[in-house]
Amino acid sequence: MTTLHPTSIGAASPRLEAREKVTGHAMYAVDRPMPGAVYAWPVQAAFARGRVAAVQTEAALGIDGVLAVLWHGNAPRLEPGNDPQMLVLQSPEVAYYGQVVALVVATTLESAQEGADAVVVRAEAQPADTVLRADHPDLYEPETVNAGYPGRLETGDFEAGFGVADVRIDATYRTPTEHHNAMEPHATTAFWERGRLVVYDATQSSTTMRDTLAALFELPPQLVRVHNEHVGGGFGGKGYPKPTAVLAAMAARLVGRPVKLALSRSMLFAMVGYRTPTIQRVRLGADAKGRLLAIGHEAFAQTSRLAEFTEQSAVISRVLYGAPNHTSRHHVVRLDVPTPTVMRAPGECPGAFALESAMDELATAGNWDPVQLRIDNDTDRDAEGLPFSSRHLVECLRHGAEAFGWSGRDPRIGTRREGRWLLGTGVASSTFPAITWPSTATARATADDHFHVAVNAADIGTGARTVMRQIAADALGVPAHCVEITVGDSAIGQAPVAGGSMGTSSWGWAVTKACLALRERIDREHGGRVPPEGISVGADTTADIAARGDYARHAFGAQFCALRADPRTGEVRIDRLLGVFAAGRIINPTTARSQLIGGMTMGVGMALTEQTILDPRTGDFVTSDLASYHVAVNADIPRIDIEFVPEDDPHLNPMGSKGIGELGIVGTAAAVANAVYHATGIRVRSLPITPAALLSYSSSAGA
Numbered sequence: 035m036t037t038l039h040p041t042s043i044g045a046a047s048p049r050l051e052a053r054e055k056v057t058g059h060a061m062y063a064v065d066r067p068m069p070g071a072v073y074a075w076p077v078q079a080a081f082a083r084g085r086v087a088a089v090q091t092e093a094a095l096g097i098d099g100v101l102a103v104l105w106h107g108n109a110p111r112l113e114p115g116n117d118p119q120m121l122v123l124q125s126p127e128v129a130y131y132g133q134v135v136a137l138v139v140a141t142t143l144e145s146a147q148e149g150a151d152a153v154v155v156r157a158e159a160q161p162a163d164t165v166l167r168a169d170h171p172d173l174y175e176p177e178t179v180n181a182g183y184p185g186r187l188e189t190g191d192f193e194a195g196f197g198v199a200d201v202r203i204d205a206t207y208r209t210p211t212e213h214h215n216a217m218e219p220h221a222t223t224a225f226w227e228r229g230r231l232v233v234y235d236a237t238q239s240s241t242t243m244r245d246t247l248a249a250l251f252e253l254p255p256q257l258v259r260v261h262n263e264h265v266g267g268g269f270g271g272k273g274y275p276k277p278t279a280v281l282a283a284m285a286a287r288l289v290g291r292p293v294k295l296a297l298s299r300s301m302l303f304a305m306v307g308y309r310t311p312t313i314q315r316v317r318l319g320a321d322a323k324g325r326l327l328a329i330g331h332e333a334f335a336q337t338s339r340l341a342e343f344t345e346q347s348a349v350i351s352r353v354l355y356g357a358p359n360h361t362s363r364h365h366v367v368r369l370d371v372p373t374p375t376v377m378r379a380p381g382e383c384p385g386a387f388a389l390e391s392a393m394d395e396l397a398t399a400g401n402w403d404p405v406q407l408r409i410d411n412d413t414d415r416d417a418e419g420l421p422f423s424s425r426h427l428v429e430c431l432r433h434g435a436e437a438f439g440w441s442g443r444d445p446r447i448g449t450r451r452e453g454r455w456l457l458g459t460g461v462a463s464s465t466f467p468a469i470t471w472p473s474t475a476t477a478r479a480t481a482d483d484h485f486h487v488a489v490n491a492a493d494i495g496t497g498a499r500t501v502m503r504q505i506a507a508d509a510l511g512v513p514a515h516c517v518e519i520t521v522g523d524s525a526i527g528q529a530p531v532a533g534g535s536m537g538t539s540s541w542g543w544a545v546t547k548a549c550l551a552l553r554e555r556i557d558r559e560h561g562g563r564v565p566p567e568g569i570s571v572g573a574d575t576t577a578d579i580a581a582r583g584d585y586a587r588h589a590f591g592a593q594f595c596a597l598r599a600d601p602r603t604g605e606v607r608i609d610r611l612l613g614v615f616a617a618g619r620i621i622n623p624t625t626a627r628s629q630l631i632g633g634m635t636m637g638v639g640m641a642l643t644e645q646t647i648l649d650p651r652t653g654d655f656v657t658s659d660l661a662s663y664h665v666a667v668n669a670d671i672p673r674i675d676i677e678f679v680p681e682d683d684p685h686l687n688p689m690g691s692k693g694i695g696e697l698g699i700v701g702t703a704a705a706v707a708n709a710v711y712h713a714t715g716i717r718v719r720s721l722p723i724t725p726a727a728l729l730s731y732s733s734s735a736g737a
């Protein structure tokens with residue numbers, strides 16, 4: 035047994051880099067002073083479909099300070115890889131509004147921007163098809179959807195089960211286009227040094243970014259180095275590589291100087307991905323006692339002409355409840371729009387809004403308590419028949435109901451009033467896969483009894499380096515202050531993305547393995563004393579992960595919401611949110627709590643304010659700033675409480691951890707929508723529940 039220290043796993047511990055961040059010393063992608071650095075600014079297509087007939091650069095090149103204008107006629111050639119979105123400035127074809135068609139490089143940011151304004155792009159544009167509809171003639175069923183799930187899954191006989199049900203729900207739900215809007219934009223500093231490419235990039239995965247750049251520029255991976263020491267949020271937007279780094283690297287090669295490129299807020303909307311709008315039909319059939327006989331979930335999403343990305347919205351219905359008859363399937367259509375990408379619990383998040391709204395509707399239709407209905411439909415296997423490695427959804431619901439005061443709830447609609455406000459409460463379940471991917475890590479001991487642990491984690495604001503140090507200290511059996519941790523550099527070694535809520539489990543396993551091996555070597559080969567030259571040990575978890583048993587591994591949770599709504603003005607105000615989560619062993623309660631508060635806050639944004647409006651005539655995302663795209667802020671969130679249900683799962687990884695980055699948002703929007711229904715009797719099946727939306731529903735309901 036290792037000795038317990040106040041900084042070990044399970045200890046509440048502040049972020050290691052907190053002071054650096056709050057004092058402004060932390061260096062993000064374009065913050066590093068770099069002698070001779072110049073600036074790049076993109077020119078975007080103002081049409082959604084067609085081709086660039088000509089790019090006129092003379093006027094731009096005449097501006098003081100402008101060094102070059104890159105466009106498809108002169109940009110360095112890239113080796114086509116597996117992601118067509120990365121092949122920027124390689125052809126005159128335009129697949130979406132806002133696609134980069136030129137890049138101006140200048141000695142100052144201002145002259146680059148002035149130069150970009152002076153570039154004239156002649157277009158041969160065609161009418162664009164930019165709107166997702168459930169009856170779009172080009173919809174098709176993809177074989178697989180995001181994260182590799184089969185697009186369609188059938189068990190039992192859905193239609194038969196649905197047909198004999200005593201209580202049925204058949205409803206269609208909609209979620210809008212949403213954008214990540216991390217605080218730090220996508221940004222890159224790139225330079226070439228004797229044939230090597232060095233990049234500081236705002237990415238959730240420097241390993242993937244390195245491999246992608248190496249492939250595009252036809253370099254061996256060891257000649258590319260990607261740093262991401264600090265990343266100002268990601269939410270999925272920086273998960274897959276984005277063109278920013280490619281553009282900066284191309285420009286740096288052309289002008290022979292370091293190039294800095296930080297996108298503006300409005301550029302982010304077209305250039306780095308978003309969450310597809312979804313249309314989801316959910317059908318639930320239950321027997322007279324409220325046991326589900328049939329679960330049907332059919333999801334529609336859009337993708338681009340360039341690549342197929344299908345949001346896995348119906349996948350959550352394979353996991354959350356049990357039913358003998360099940361169908362879940364996905365449809366996608368290629369439109370003249372940018373390619374959607376992973377965002378804040380892709381799949382589970384929009385899927386939960388649909389499924390958990392439908393469960394609430396089922397509870398109303400059957401006159402069942404919404405918490406009890408969920409408890410009654412718990413299951414020990416997923417729809418594919420795999421047993422769960424651990425599952426404490428029922429405990430989350432029970433504990434949450436107790437802590438929230440659910441038992442005192444009046445099930446009747448619109449009965450509680452406070453002045454102009456109607457009060458309501460709602461609940462929803464939450465789940466997210468507990469993923470672990472192979473990672474490497476190294477651990478080194480020096481003769482002065484200090485330890486240096488390196489793992490190519492990306493700390494995107496989550497506290498990753500802090501929990502990696504806790505995990506390392508535990509495995510080494512020393513206090514955390516004896517351990518120095520290094521993250522955020524592709525040169526450290528292969529490690530997976532800070533995404534899919536897999537970071538801590540994946541990197542932490544490699545760290546544990548390296549540290550245990552190091553401890554063992556110190557004790558066995560050196561009698562417990564580190565030799566003067568030090569010892570270094572590397573670890574790779576590929577084989578360990580492959581050797582695990584077959585289980586459905588998921589974290590679970592339950593969200594409760596109390597709010598007030600004014601059907602005359604359409605306003606909705608959150609009073610209180612409670613999230614109860616069973617997510618394996620919690621490594622650091624402080625940072626875990628922050629993650630879940632963040633997730634639930636984003637869930638409130640999804641429920642009430644967030645939506646990107648696309649102008650169907652042009653294909654332009656017109657709400658491309660934070661004044662018109664409303665993320666939830668402090669004033670929107672009076673109180674969020676987070677509680678954990680202890681969970682001991684031996685089938686995960688040596689730490690027993692599940693991911694918590696995305697679990698918090700899943701379910702939150704449904705809990706809010708269900709509370710709006712309880713308060714007002716208005717069932718909003720289309721997010722967000724803006725004042726205008728609520729007013730239109732209440733007027734159509736004659737309220």
Ligand code: MOS
Pocket residue numbers: 238268269270271273376377378379380532533534535
């Ligand atoms: Mo997260 S959407 O998996 O980066």
